[in-house]
Amino acid sequence: MTWMNWTSRALCAAALLCTSSAFAASPFAEGMISITLDDGWSTQYSLARPALKSRNIPATYYLVTDAVAQGWGGYMSLAQVQTLKAEGNEIASHTRTHSDLTSLTPAQLTSELHDSRTWLQTNVGATCGKDFASPYGAYNATVMTALKTEYASHRTINAGRNFKDTVIYELRANDVSSAVTVAQVKGWINQAIAEKSWLIILFHEFTSSTPTRETQYRTTNFTNILNYVQSTGIRTVTVEQGLALTDGLTEAPPSVGTVVYDDAMGSGFQNWSWATHDLDQSVTVHSGSTAVSFEPDYWEALMFHHSGLDLSLYQSIDLWVHGGTTGGQQVRLALYNGGTPLGSISLETALGHPISAGTWQKVSIPLSALGATSGTVDDFYVMDESGSDQGTLYVDDFVLVP
Ligand SMILES: [Zn+2]
Structure with a gap:
């Protein structure tokens, strides 16, 4: 089949058939960006929060609720989470214990989903815990059915952009790991502005020196990204605010x-x-x-x-x-x-x-x-x-x- 592969590639290059637009993604009125922060690391409060707050950029924090409730080392305290909420950020759920949801019994799955939401509502505020992100981006049909009964949306770690007709239980997000450059993120922002899509980016830990883990991001790079967000004037939204501008599709129409x-x-x-x-x-x-x-x-x-x-x-x-x-x-x-x-x-x-x-x-x-x-x-x-x-x-x- 080698010659067929070669032929199809030559045709592909000649006719620009390589990028197939398989469905009509419907744009928003303007491009948007959401900054999301996973797990509830204390460096999100000490290093990311000041940079966001001074620029009036709201963020969505997906918290592992047992880490906050039980005071795990390296995580934010309840008082800090309450401050983030009071400052206009969205407080969302990332389960109780950060388990791989595809590996649990039905009772464990219910506890991870339901108990984390009710803990946030009880301890942080009644409007918290509406939105959800699955740990490791791991989900299957069973997880999807269960999380739909508890949450208004689900943010994955599947890279890409979101449009008005994106399925809100499969929101795409680009993971900004330590190796991602400021230039790459600027490129994503430019793309969102140009095509009027919704870019969601996600961070874990922050460090003011050289990252030693893939999940750490250098604070100076983070502030450079935020400066670029401001200079472009791209609309900044929490996930909850972005969702309100979508069509709210909860599953792909069968014809799509x-x-x-x-x-x-x-x-x-x-x-x-x-x-x-x-x-x-x-x-x-x-x-x-x-x-x-x-x-x-x-x-x-x-x-x-x-x-x-x-x-x-x-x-x-x-x-x-x-x-x-x-x-x-x-x-x-x-x-x-x-x-x-x-x-x-x-x-x-x-x-x-x-x-x-x-x-x-x-x-x-x-x-x-x-x-x-x-x-x-x-x-x-x-x-x-x-x-x-x-x-x-x-x-x-x-x-x-x-
Ligand atoms: Zn996580």
């Missing part, structure tokens, strides 16, 4: 997305599959008139090719699978940019259980779970990873969700 396959290959996709397969199989169908059947045997794969899709425009991949008469197939979804692997996950892991026989199941995979939230994707593989002969598997309604 880039179809890889529904009853046929989606627009711009080519079928490069080498496993035994049938794209027009009409007996076992999830929706419409046909679904894909294929034999996931001996490392063979379905392979769907598209030249240059911009992953930063998407949040997740949805597809439906049916395990046929056997179920339990060992199959992996993998994304590639030409020969370069971008990320992969077994469908069993994504589902949280083996693929079932005799029924359709939706597999919803956040791009963050694939470790591939930006860059360009060309190839989507659904691939045998058993190395043996497995039962027929069915795939339908395979969509990239913005």
